[in-house]
Amino acid sequence: MSDTPAGDGSRPPSDNNTKRTAEILALITASLTILAWLGIANGKELIAWLDKDHPAPSSTARPAEPPVISRSPSPVRKTSEQDETTPETTPPTRTPTTPTTTTRPPSPPADVGDCVVVDSGGRFVAIGNCDGSRGTYQVNSVRYQGSCVDTESPSIVKDGYRLCLEIHLVRERCYVIPARGWITGAPRCREAGTVSVVDIVAGATDDSACTRRYQWNKWYSFDHPRVVYCVMRY
Numbered sequence: 635m636s637d638t639p640a641g642d643g644s645r646p647p648s649d650n651n652t653k654r655t656a657e658i659l660a661l662i663t664a665s666l667t668i669l670a671w672l673g674i675a676n677g678k679e680l681i682a683w684l685d686k687d688h689p690a691p692s693s694t695a696r697p698a699e700p701p702v703i704s705r706s707p708s709p710v711r712k713t714s715e716q717d718e719t720t721p722e723t724t725p726p727t728r729t730p731t732t733p734t735t736t737t738r739p740p741s742p743p744a745d746v747g748d749c750v751v752v753d754s755g756g757r758f759v760a761i762g763n764c765d766g767s768r769g770t771y772q773v774n775s776v777r778y779q780g781s782c783v784d785t786e787s788p789s790i791v792k793d794g795y796r797l798c799l800e801i802h803l804v805r806e807r808c809y810v811i812p813a814r815g816w817i818t819g820a821p822r823c824r825e826a827g828t829v830s831v832v833d834i835v836a837g838a839t840d841d842s843a844c845t846r847r848y849q850w851n852k853w854y855s856f857d858h859p860r861v862v863y864c865v866m867r868y
Contacts (some may be wrong), residue, residue: 645682646797648772650804651831651848653728655754659702665686666789669711669725670816671687677747678722688763689791694835695816696848699731706725707774712716735769736833739778739795740793740794742776742795742797743758743761743792743793743795743797744761744773744776744792744797745772745776746773746774746776747771747772747791748764748769748772748795749761749763749764749769749770749771749772749773749802750762750771750772750799751768751769751770751819752770752790752811752818753818754812754815754816755816756788756790756815756816757790758790758792764778764804765804766803766804766805766806766807767807767819768816768819769802769819770787770801770802770803770809770818770819771799771800771801771802771817772799772800772802773797773799774787774798774799774800775796775798776795776797776798777796777798778794778796778798779793779795779796780796781796782797783798784858786857786858787799787800787858788800788816790860793848800858800859801817802855803831803834803862803863804831805831805832805833805834806822806830806831807819807823807830807831808822808823808828808829808830808831809828809829809831810827810828811829811863812827824868825859826868827851827868828867828868829866829867829868830865830866830868831863831864831865832848832849832850832864832865832866833845833848833850833863833864834846834862834863834864835861836859836860836861837860837861838860838862839860839865840853840855840862840863841862843862844862844863844864850864850865850866850867851866851867852864852865852866852867853865
């Protein structure tokens with residue numbers, strides 16, 4: 635009698651085959667577990683990325699408007715009045731205006747403090763000097779087209795300037811002093827009709843203050859400025 639059990643004639647698996655099969659199944663199970671875990675993690679990251687960068691469209695979003703097609707307006711037909719050519723209007727011609735230039739006044743003929751020479755008619759002759767050798771009036775103010783502060787003082791006009799003057803005589807100098815008119819220098823001293831100044835008293839009105847040390851025979855009083863000249867008349 636045979637020791638082989640009755641059956642389909644196949645041999646039962648050995649212990650080695652059973653052990654190998656169990657190891658393969660365990661390896662497959664572990665691989666599937668790892669793949670399942672990786673799939674879940676990647677799925678979460680994919681969902682988070684979609685939520686962050688690509689939000690789902692809102693249910694209240696307005697539908698896209700259809701594009702607007704621009705059309706050129708139809709040409710407007712001109713009326714008979716518009717067809718007529720409008721004549722061009724010529725702007726009025728403007729005459730160029732020349733800018734006005736302010737004319738500077740000329741230099742004054744004399745300055746304040748100068749002594750001047752005048753003739754017997756009161757006309758300006760030249761600038762003299764104040765030592766009595768040439769010049770009988772001294773300039774105390776110069777006005778261009780104006781009047782003197784002291785309207786009673788002697789004055790002359792030259793080149794548009796009014797020279798406001800006062801009498802300026804010097805001791806021991808000779809002059810011609812008319813009863814009325816302008817004082818001039820004497821051509822020669824001690825000639826008939828000339829005078830030689832002996833004394834000058836500023837602020838006086840008569841001869842009471844004239845010197846007694848020297849001889850004089852006539853005196854002249856003036857108000858602009860107030861002064862008395864004690865003279866020897868020839």
